[in-house]
Amino acid sequence: MFDADSREIEAIRLPLWGQVVKDQGVVPWVLQDGLGEPVAPVQTFLRDFTARGNSAGSVRSYAMDLLRWWRFLIAVGVAWDHATPCEVRDFVLWLQQSTKPVAAVRKQSVETAGTVNPITRKTYLDDKYKPTTIRHSNAVLRSFYDYWIERGEGPMFNPVVRELGRGGSRANAHHNPLQPFRAEGRLRYNPRLPKRKPRMMPDDEWNRLFKELGSNRDRAIVAVDVSSGARASELLGMAGADIDWGQQLVRVIRKGSRAEQWLPVSAEAIVWLRLYFNDIGAIGPTDPVWQTLYRRNGKRAPLNYDALRAVLRRTNAKLGTNWTMHDFRHTAGKRMARDPGLSLLDVQTILGHAHLSTTQIYLEEDDDEVFTRVLKHLADREEAKQAPPPPPIAGGYNPEDLDILFGGQP
Template sequence: MKGVVPWLVVDPADVPVEPIRRFLSDFLARDNSPGSVRSYAYGLLRWWRWLQAVEVEWDQATSAETRDLVLWLGQAAKIRQSERTESAETAGTVNPITRKQYLDDHYKPRTVRHSNAVVRSFYEFWIDLGEGPLVNPVPRGRGRDRRPNQHHNPLEPFRSEGRIRYNPKVPKRRPREMPEDRWKDLFAALRSNRDRAIVSAAVSSGARAAELLGVRSADLGWGDQLIRVVRKGTQAEQWLPASPEAFVWLRLYLAELGRPLEPGEPVWQTLRRRDRGNGLARQPMNYEALRAVFRRINALLGTNWSMHDLRHTAAIRMSRDERLSMRDVQAILGHAHLSTTADIYLVEDEAEVIRRVHQHLAHRESQPPAPAPAAVGYDDQDLAVLFGGGLR
């Protein structure tokens, strides 16, 4: 089983922790992706270390341990494998060009909420088996129904099952659109046709980075200018339209490879050849290599753009096009619910809002002051006849 589950939590003796191993095996068997298994393994590793620190056995944990972990995560700094060098001065600050905040060394509310969800799922598995604690140590908030939507009105939408008691609130974030001039600067800073091709495909199709990196040679529809991706959540295949410019750069990049790709061969490959035991050859491009491309660009431009900003940019451009409906945008982005697309991308352009407010303030400044009212005992009409107009 150790070779089946791609990620495991091991003890100091390099032996897999049995309760976590059994949970991850079941989690993988429920058709979850290896990336999700990795995410859950790291969340349970944090929980296991916390239980060791407070000297509590895993099957004796209570809501007090969950509460204390949430409090600790709220004020603790992340343990880094290496110290910050160039990013030490910018950590936690806002980039003046992109207006995006740099990451700092503290745990974000989304990380805490994910940790609670992972631990709750782990104990639900053991409670269902009858081998864990009787009560889940990650409880839901008080005052909620024991069965979700048990008194649901069919005329009203379904509500969520209930918020986990110790989940911190997550501030709503605006989508990060890249202005046209900033997009031109970023594109001009790219050094290879491969990078130009994958960036052009991302900003025109709205695909996620992982979805684009998984594209094979057979997934390119040259005649219709389509790219087939495997969706992150559903694992469903979907053809996405890309711009003619993206296919031009893609053709130039593939010509540089010097040979035609096999149908099942990854499209995106490293520019340098490496020897992995079979001689020098190009390797499939992974997410770290793509991040390295953006690190070089950001160092050159003084920005902190990411690949996901291109997805936001594509989504906002499409949502503001009157020829496309929100259903069209939802289908391209791969959202399960239309409300997700509308809530995120039906927003006003911040720069346009600021421009209109400046016009409003300038208009108020240019207006003449209102005439002062006449003193007691005088008639406004008589004064208007006498002075040839209204009072000033």
């Protein structure tokens, strides 16, 4: 048992307790305890979470965050319904200094983890918990405890507290019903996120990557991605009926809203789709579009996200880069935002952003273009310094008359 105000964060070791397993019931993922039994408070919450229309991937994500929280509570000897802001604070501190458990020891990536790639200027992932992970964890816990407090169970108040509003009051405490609500304060222990700009792949780097792809399937999926701006998970959910060949459209299920949306793709993407279909044969209206190239037991399996990542990992290894599928989406967004024939609302619609402010980040100058202009400016200054001085004026001429004659300043 640790004292809440004097815990040695570095000494906390999470037990290898419980697991998240796939289930065939109405709740697609189950959090099991150390004996293999469902953790009742979590499963009740996940049942409600599933009923609200959240995807199986979101259910798994929430279950994994709650598993880590349960392990932490076991380590510090606090029951889930007795957690306080002190536990949330120490949990965040523990996440900030801990290393993520990994399935296998790094081999090839051990030298690059945490470093910056010289070509893409992107940082390689390391084994530390990122601020986005900690913020997501806090949001999950906030939602979990809100659910149980609403039911009249759990702790008396939510241990994941929000910052007070301006003047030290609760946000919207004196809200005028005739005015819209303003956003509440951020969660107290949320780490701040550095502002990140979407980067567009330079054309030469895009051409290098495309050339190294090893199959028509791989070329087709990245060509569809870079022209439609869809997310990888959205593309992987496509079925045969989701391609309109004549209109050059593909249909995806949006990640957040789960709404169906048709997206235009380039003629080149359609060509690569045709070549890919010729390779694997006919695909029915309900069959997944993206499938494995090799059969197992006579059948091809749907291409999943891990297999798609493996394709890019092999290609990156050849090029010495660390591009991701999301870089293709950013590239599509930047290309569209720079086209004077498209409005920002057009770009917002295609990218599926709920708020226009999210799309506006694609209007910011691309770093590569800024660097090119600044480097040219610096080179011009150096050239000006090294230029020979103008020849002296021959004797017998009035400098003022020459300035007037040749356009100088009088």
